[in-house]
Amino acid sequence: MGRRRLLLAGAAAFGVASVLAAYAGSAEMLIAARALLGIGGSTLMPSTMSLIRTMFHDDKQRTVAISVWMMSFMTGGAIGPLVAGFMLDSFWWGSVFLLAVPVMVLLLAAGPLLLPEYRDPSPGRVDLSSVLLSIVAVLALVYCLKQIAADGLTWQPALSFVAGLAAGVVFVRRQLRLAYPLIDIRLFRDRVFTTSVGTLLVSIMVMMGVYFFTAQYLQLVEGLSALQAGLWTLPSTAAGIVGTMAAPALVSRLRPVYVITGGFAVAIIGLAMLTQVGPSSLALLITGSVVLSIGIAPGTVLGTDMIVGSAPAERAGAASAVSETSSELGGALGIAILGSIATTAYHSRLTDTIPAGLAPEAADTALNTLGGALETAKGLPARLGDQLVAAAHDAFVHGLHVIAIVSIIAMVAFAASAAVVLRRMRASTDPEPASPPVPESKHP
Numbered sequence: 001m002g003r004r005r006l007l008l009a010g011a012a013a014f015g016v017a018s019v020l021a022a023y024a025g026s027a028e029m030l031i032a033a034r035a036l037l038g039i040g041g042s043t044l045m046p047s048t049m050s051l052i053r054t055m056f057h058d059d060k061q062r063t064v065a066i067s068v069w070m071m072s073f074m075t076g077g078a079i080g081p082l083v084a085g086f087m088l089d090s091f092w093w094g095s096v097f098l099l100a101v102p103v104m105v106l107l108l109a110a111g112p113l114l115l116p117e118y119r120d121p122s123p124g125r126v127d128l129s130s131v132l133l134s135i136v137a138v139l140a141l142v143y144c145l146k147q148i149a150a151d152g153l154t155w156q157p158a159l160s161f162v163a164g165l166a167a168g169v170v171f172v173r174r175q176l177r178l179a180y181p182l183i184d185i186r187l188f189r190d191r192v193f194t195t196s197v198g199t200l201l202v203s204i205m206v207m208m209g210v211y212f213f214t215a216q217y218l219q220l221v222e223g224l225s226a227l228q229a230g231l232w233t234l235p236s237t238a239a240g241i242v243g244t245m246a247a248p249a250l251v252s253r254l255r256p257v258y259v260i261t262g263g264f265a266v267a268i269i270g271l272a273m274l275t276q277v278g279p280s281s282l283a284l285l286i287t288g289s290v291v292l293s294i295g296i297a298p299g300t301v302l303g304t305d306m307i308v309g310s311a312p313a314e315r316a317g318a319a320s321a322v323s324e325t326s327s328e329l330g331g332a333l334g335i336a337i338l339g340s341i342a343t344t345a346y347h348s349r350l351t352d353t354i355p356a357g358l359a360p361e362a363a364d365t366a367l368n369t370l371g372g373a374l375e376t377a378k379g380l381p382a383r384l385g386d387q388l389v390a391a392a393h394d395a396f397v398h399g400l401h402v403i404a405i406v407s408i409i410a411m412v413a414f415a416a417s418a419a420v421v422l423r424r425m426r427a428s429t430d431p432e433p434a435s436p437p438v439p440e441s442k443h444p
Helices: 003-022 027-042 044-055 059-090 093-114 128-151 155-177 185-189 191-221 226-232 234-253 256-274 282-310 313-353 360-368 370-378 382-421
Strands: none
Touching (some): 003 027, 003 044, 003 093, 027 044, 044 313, 128 155, 191 256, 191 313, 191 370, 191 382, 313 382, 370 382
């Protein structure tokens, strides 16, 4: 289709799906509209990233461009909760979906005038079987994790795991046989590319998983409104923007391995601070989130840059798709894996501390989620309700501690991997090593 055309087509689809979601008349219609939003939105980031790869051939310029791209992503993340909180306080729930419509209209008007078009001269065909296999693999594995967290290890999640693993294996083997694979598995033969994908995936997984629970902490533990919670996310978002924009300057003076591993070390300090958060530790939570954000940001920028930069220019679209897939998969796994771990920890802790005297149905509701516990407490006598709220808050914070510890372990492992693989990469200002002389051929 071409990268610009795909971007504009995705923008149009995203705008239409946003209107459908805003005026959805049922949960089923909303879910379907959200699925369309996912399809439309999935075209935006790979298209823009592959355009950056083909527009900026200089390594330093491309790193700066990706930093601005990432900063825009984080700025949107900061503005989103604030504006959405205002919209939810002032209008009906569907109004939040309409925020995207004028942005998509502006893109559709300005894109054809400002953006160049690039397309692969030999694109090949889209393999629909590979699309189906990838969806089955990811959804089956995520379903397995969620069911284990909810009901423990039974035959259903076990069967789902086997099905997802089998689909994943078939998917990889199929990509290696196809002339035009959906995902070019051969790109992973480059150790820098593979390590960069892993670094980006883990960074996004930790960031999304932790932020998912800090947002709940702000509203369900601290009792803040949506708008107030959005305001308290600004410091960590601002820290992420600072870390993002600092990445090009850092990598121009230091080797990428030092920037990535140093950033991971800072992020680990932030996660360690989160392990000390209690039910009334707003300042510590915000401080830990700020440190985590500023440490994780350089790794996301450089990971994206190295993924796109290590692939040949004609494979920029494929590399950008892998980058976007790792980001989306990291976000999904962050919520699925870390969410499942936190849910299990919450359930286990509250099982031991739940106050006596609750009806079985009320106890089951409280054990499922913190929101369920708070809603159950509203219908209880004051003293018993206060005891349940205190126990549920303690169990939720315990779950936050557990996922922070798991995140530390994951980041230490990938920092070590990055230190080994990327140790020979130079800073962008280091001179290129002189090429050895090529021996003169003895044959014509």
